[in-house]
Amino acid sequence: MSMDRRKFLKVAGLSTLVGLGSSGAFELLKPGRVDAEMEHGHHHGEHHEKAEETGPKTRLAMLIDIKALTREKAEKIVHTCHHLHNVPNWGDPKNEIKWIWEDEFEHAFPDSYNEYDEILEHSPFLLMCNHCDEPPCARVCPVEATFRRPDGIVAQDYHRCIGCRFCMAACPYGSRSFNWLDPRVMLKKEMAKGRKLNKRFPTRMRGVVEKCNFCVERLAEGKKPGCVEACPDVMHFGNLADENSNVRKILRERVSLRRKLELGTKPSVFYLI
Amino acid sequence: MIEKALKGSSVYWGWVIFLLCIIGAGFIAYLYQLKVGLGITGMSRDISWGVYIAQFTYFVGVAAGAVMLVIPKYLHHYTKYAKVVVFGEFIAIAAVIMCLLFIVVDIGQPMRMMNVVLHPTPHSMLFYDMIVLNGYLLINIICGYNTLLADKKGLPCPRWVKPVIYLSIPWAISIHTVTAFLYAGLPGRHFWLTAIMAPRFLASAFAAGPSLLVMLLLFLRKVTKFDAGEDALQNVARTICYAMIVNFFFMGMEFFTAFYSNIPGHKATLEYLFWGIGEYGNLVPFMRACIVIGLAGIFILLVPPIRRNPLWLAIGCACVFLATWIDKGVGLVIGGFVPNPLEVITEYHPTFPEITIATAIWAVGGLILTILYKVAVSVREEEQRI
Numbered sequence: 001m002s003m004d005r006r007k008f009l010k011v012a013g014l015s016t017l018v019g020l021g022s023s024g025a026f027e028l029l030k031p032g033r034v035d036a037e038m039e040h041g042h043h044h045g046e047h048h049e050k051a052e053e054t055g056p057k058t059r060l061a062m063l064i065d066i067k068a069l070t071r072e073k074a075e076k077i078v079h080t081c082h083h084l085h086n087v088p089n090w091g092d093p094k095n096e097i098k099w100i101w102e103d104e105f106e107h108a109f110p111d112s113y114n115e116y117d118e119i120l121e122h123s124p125f126l127l128m129c130n131h132c133d134e135p136p137c138a139r140v141c142p143v144e145a146t147f148r149r150p151d152g153i154v155a156q157d158y159h160r161c162i163g164c165r166f167c168m169a170a171c172p173y174g175s176r177s178f179n180w181l182d183p184r185v186m187l188k189k190e191m192a193k194g195r196k197l198n199k200r201f202p203t204r205m206r207g208v209v210e211k212c213n214f215c216v217e218r219l220a221e222g223k224k225p226g227c228v229e230a231c232p233d234v235m236h237f238g239n240l241a242d243e244n245s246n247v248r249k250i251l252r253e254r255v256s257l258r259r260k261l262e263l264g265t266k267p268s269v270f271y272l273i
Numbered sequence: 274m275i276e277k278a279l280k281g282s283s284v285y286w287g288w289v290i291f292l293l294c295i296i297g298a299g300f301i302a303y304l305y306q307l308k309v310g311l312g313i314t315g316m317s318r319d320i321s322w323g324v325y326i327a328q329f330t331y332f333v334g335v336a337a338g339a340v341m342l343v344i345p346k347y348l349h350h351y352t353k354y355a356k357v358v359v360f361g362e363f364i365a366i367a368a369v370i371m372c373l374l375f376i377v378v379d380i381g382q383p384m385r386m387m388n389v390v391l392h393p394t395p396h397s398m399l400f401y402d403m404i405v406l407n408g409y410l411l412i413n414i415i416c417g418y419n420t421l422l423a424d425k426k427g428l429p430c431p432r433w434v435k436p437v438i439y440l441s442i443p444w445a446i447s448i449h450t451v452t453a454f455l456y457a458g459l460p461g462r463h464f465w466l467t468a469i470m471a472p473r474f475l476a477s478a479f480a481a482g483p484s485l486l487v488m489l490l491l492f493l494r495k496v497t498k499f500d501a502g503e504d505a506l507q508n509v510a511r512t513i514c515y516a517m518i519v520n521f522f523f524m525g526m527e528f529f530t531a532f533y534s535n536i537p538g539h540k541a542t543l544e545y546l547f548w549g550i551g552e553y554g555n556l557v558p559f560m561r562a563c564i565v566i567g568l569a570g571i572f573i574l575l576v577p578p579i580r581r582n583p584l585w586l587a588i589g590c591a592c593v594f595l596a597t598w599i600d601k602g603v604g605l606v607i608g609g610f611v612p613n614p615l616e617v618i619t620e621y622h623p624t625f626p627e628i629t630i631a632t633a634i635w636a637v638g639g640l641i642l643t644i645l646y647k648v649a650v651s652v653r654e655e656e657q658r659i
């Protein structure tokens with residue numbers, strides 16, 4: 001394989017990304033690395049073109065093993081995520097914020113619902129943001145408060161979001177939540193009852209939208225996403241763009257589903273069934 | 274010119290004070306919303322847009338309706354509209370301001386509004402909507418002010434205004450097209466994902482805006498010395514009638530596609546809106562009323578002897594205005610969220626503060642219109658005296 005110097009540098013630079021060459025272990029971006037990559041891509045159109053030519057080097061993806069998932073595990077995962085990200089528990093569907101939640105097959109895959117498949121019908125499912133490769137939420141946002149990073153994570157900037165909720169209308173998976181009321185008020189109430197705040201992650205203000213961020217803050221510290229750490233047998237995280245990654249290996253062996261593929265959003269969350 | 278708005282009867286002032294009271298109440302409700310958050314409204318995770326955005330959508334249509342007078346007057350030199358065009362433009366001004374206010378009260382972080390300008394995002398339809406709406410406001414202020422000023426002086430409109438007036442025609446189409454694109458480009462919202470959204474928006478706009486105009490002109494004929502002229506009124510009424518027929522025709526096409534194809538996702542919202550799904554059906558009475566009232570409006574405006582009776586003309590226009598309002602200001606936006614992407618049904622119940630705020634914005638529109646019409650009528654009355 002021949003490779004010019006520029007390409008070589010790029011591959012070398014990106015080889016610190018998830019899963020590359022390591023057996024399921026995570027070597028992740030150092031803080032600021034992705035931003036630097038992004039800047040680079042912005043300023044050098046040429047660089048960008050080349051990237052397309054060779055295909056993206058990183059596309060982070062999550063695999064959820066439905067066969068391994070139980071109600072208890074689902075609860076543990078949800079609890080871990082919501083604790084790590086200081087998601088308040090409003091306790092009513094109107095104001096509710098959720099990053100990941102348990103639901104049924106019928107709701108997760110309304111178009112593929114098959115009333116004769118009793119196994120799937122009774123399995124718990126975990127729903128979350130799909131970190132779509134072509135995210136409609138980012139397309140409609142008028143201020144680029146939600147945007148797709150070069151590593152595939154669809155991120156949310158709580159300081160730029162104006163709270164128009166256009167992204168909520170655009171997301172075909174109902175993955176986004178809006179802070180209808182002040183989340184800090186609820187967190188305070190919960191803390192009085194013994195809830196611990198995660199000091200390493202910011203709380204949000206009311207009037208902005210939020211959703212799963214693939215634990216981007218933990219990835220920057222070289223950690224795995226919280227849900228993966230909570231149930232490593234259920235949640236698998238890795239680089240979809242790398243043929244040798246853990247996730248690609250699993251996908252070669254297992255049957256998987258993705259939600260509403262017909263909409264062209266290209267979800268990065270896979271359900272192993 | 275504006276000083277004319279300061280001279281009026283006690284009824285006029287009573288009306289202005291009445292509107293100001295509603296605006297005050299809405300302002301207090303808005304302060305409450307600013308303090309507590311949008312949680313004081315009936316909106317939820319599933320129905321994430323409500324009364325505000327629905328009213329916004331409707332009034333974009335009302336604003337665009339003015340073009341139904343501008344086209345005959347300026348492209349076909351239909352002189353019978355000469356005296357009334359400015360009233361259409363003034364409706365547009367009031368309606369666009371209402372739209373902007375509805376957006377402001379709807380967003381969660383209004384202090385960050387300027388982000389839309391600071392971080393221009395050409396792939397967002399909201400970015401274009403901001404441009405076309407503000408542009409349309411400016412265009413109508415320029416056209417309305419100058420035509421009225423020229424009339425007052427008895428001179429023809431300054432020449433540089435002409436191109437602006439011509440520009441207002443495609444611009445009016447654009448505001449409602451872009452507003453339709455806010456909805457029609459979203460994957461996974463079957464009810465909105467339809468190519469006919471923009472044409473249907475335009476058809477209902479060309480019915481809604483002019484029907485408000487005819488009602489107001491009939492009112493002015495009764496209480497002031499200004500008469501828009503029977504021919505002008507009858508012609509606007511014809512336009513309204515045709516636009517409304519086209520609107521209902523388009524609506525029928527939505528029904529055909531959904532029900533003949535029998536695709537569940539496409540049928541779901543229509544079923545919810547017109548028949549209810551299971552125990553959920555709080556919009557059914559509205560939507561059925563919309564059809565009945567709309568058809569009544571079409572009938573009244575279609576049959577010449579009925580239409581020529583001023584009372585029936587007013588009733589017919591009121592029917593059209595109401596039917597289009599239910600269709601767009603109630604059913605379209607809320608319906609799009611039912612069922613949600615997980616095919617779960619959540620219903621929407623607007624709250625008292627939310628309705629107070631929305632009513633206050635109606636009152637702001639009413640106030641702006643009152644003042645502008647007062648000025649315009651005073652100018653027209655002077656003309657007629659001469």
Ligand code: SF4
Pocket residue numbers: 128129130131132135136137138154170171172173174175176211265
């Ligand atoms: S799942 Fe929804 S919120 Fe997440 S990236 Fe896709 S469209 Fe955006």
Ligand code: SF4
Pocket residue numbers: 140141142143144145146160161162163164165166167168208209
């Ligand atoms: S709510 Fe925030 S993130 Fe969503 S579209 Fe509006 S500005 Fe963007």
